[in-house]
Amino acid sequence: MNVALTYNLKKEDATKPEDYFSECDSAKTIDAIAAALGRRGHTVHSVDADQPALVSYFTKNRVDMVFNIAEGHRSRFRESEVPALLECLDIPYTGSNAFALALALNKAMTKRILRAENIPTPAFQVFETGDEALDPQLRFPLIVKPNLEGSAKGIRRENFITGPQELRSRVKELIRLYRQEVLVEEFIEGKELTVGILENGKATVLPVLEIDFSTARDSGEFFYSWRMKEFQGDRAQGLTPTFYCPARLDSSTERLVKDTALRTHRAIGCYDISRTDIRLDAHNVPYVLEINPLPGLDPKESNFPKMAYAAGMQYDDLIESVLLSAFQRRKINHG
Ligand SMILES: Nc1ncnc2c1ncn2[C@@H]1O[C@H](COP(=O)(O)OP(=O)(O)O)[C@@H](O)[C@H]1O
Ligand SMILES: [Mg+2]
Numbered sequence: 001m002n003v004a005l006t007y008n009l010k011k012e013d014a015t016k017p018e019d020y021f022s023e024c025d026s027a028k029t030i031d032a033i034a035a036a037l038g039r040r041g042h043t044v045h046s047v048d049a050d051q052p053a054l055v056s057y058f059t060k061n062r063v064d065m066v067f068n069i070a071e072g073h074r075s076r077f078r079e080s081e082v083p084a085l086l087e088c089l090d091i092p093y094t095g096s097n098a099f100a101l102a103l104a105l106n107k108a109m110t111k112r113i114l115r116a117e118n119i120p121t122p123a124f125q126v127f128e129t130g131d132e133a134l135d136p137q138l139r140f141p142l143i144v145k146p147n148l149e150g151s152a153k154g155i156r157r158e159n160f161i162t163g164p165q166e167l168r169s170r171v172k173e174l175i176r177l178y179r180q181e182v183l184v185e186e187f188i189e190g191k192e193l194t195v196g197i198l199e200n201g202k203a204t205v206l207p208v209l210e211i212d213f214s215t216a217r218d219s220g221e222f223f224y225s226w227r228m229k230e231f232q233g234d235r236a237q238g239l240t241p242t243f244y245c246p247a248r249l250d251s252s253t254e255r256l257v258k259d260t261a262l263r264t265h266r267a268i269g270c271y272d273i274s275r276t277d278i279r280l281d282a283h284n285v286p287y288v289l290e291i292n293p294l295p296g297l298d299p300k301e302s303n304f305p306k307m308a309y310a311a312g313m314q315y316d317d318l319i320e321s322v323l324l325s326a327f328q329r330r331k332i333n334h335g
Pocket of ligand 2: 152277
């Protein structure tokens with residue numbers, strides 16, 4: 001196939017906050033995906049989505065499929081920008097559509113859908129100004145996060161909140177820094193899990209990945225904060241969580257966790273690939289934190305490939321499976 005790989009590149013820019021480009025992809029990841037597709041016999045053109053010439057690229061160059069990993073920059077719906085453009089031009093692309101991407105980027109909106117589907121998600125409240133009264137039903141400790149970010153942007157150890165004073169000041173600070181509403185959630189103390197789903201004809205739930213932060217205690221971080229994600233594996237900083245894939249779960253909990261992720265994938269309307277973040281409570285109830293329809297695909301660093309490897313796939317299998325799933329879907333929808 002003739003494939004265009006659309007991406008937003010991680011940049012060095014000292015004038016921006018340190019986590020500004022965290023969601024974007026490194027040249028290393030972009031090259032790894034292009035090389036994987038190349039080895040499978042596809043012709044790949046890498047296309048920077050952050051350029052005015054994006055529209056003219058697609059009107060001038062006919063491609064069979066777009067492999068989309070672009071996170072976008074510009075709006076509350078930034079991950080939908082490339083898919084919306086491609087829909088207008090009737091060009092097929094991998095992964096979720098503009099609607100599912102916009103929904104998944106909005107954590108509170110996603111949680112409302114999960115609630116309606118009876119999928120457990122931590123109790124929450126949205127703060128627009130920081131002056132709202134705290135819902136008396138919410139129990140400390142709480143965690144606060146910008147409602148429209150990913151890659152742990154704006155999520156620091158200080159976002160773990162044990163009292164009302166602290167809550168108000170951190171919420172106001174996040175609203176000011178990220179210029180958006182803030183989600184306040186009950187903190188679920190148990191195991192951290194993430195669940196990968198791949199579709200190709202039928203949905204496959206990959207072996208569950210457990211991230212154990214107890215081995216990173218020296219760093220002072222104890223959940224997937226921005227620092228933990230950004231510098232994962234850095235021994236000097238003690239940011240060394242331990243990964244278990246498959247996760248250490250009894251078989252009925254494992255089944256429940258996988259089923260919860262699959263129901264989440266379907267409820268949000270994801271296609272081809274997704275990664276659902278889950279925390280288990282003391283009774284082994286899986287609480288869905290969020291779903292990522294554009295999970296990181298760095299062959300060494302990202303969590304999604306770890307799960308694919310545990311399922312016996314090679315990196316190239318993973319990448320091509322996303323492409324073929326999108327191709328299959330297009331064929332069914334267009335006869
Ligand atoms: N309600 C919660 N209970 C416990 N930990 C949480 C909760 N919400 C977020 N976290 C921690 O913060 C991390 C990032 O939160 P998440 O909602 O997945 O946002 P992001 O889009 O930045 O990945 C999670 O992986 C988890 O470690
Ligand atoms: Mg997450």
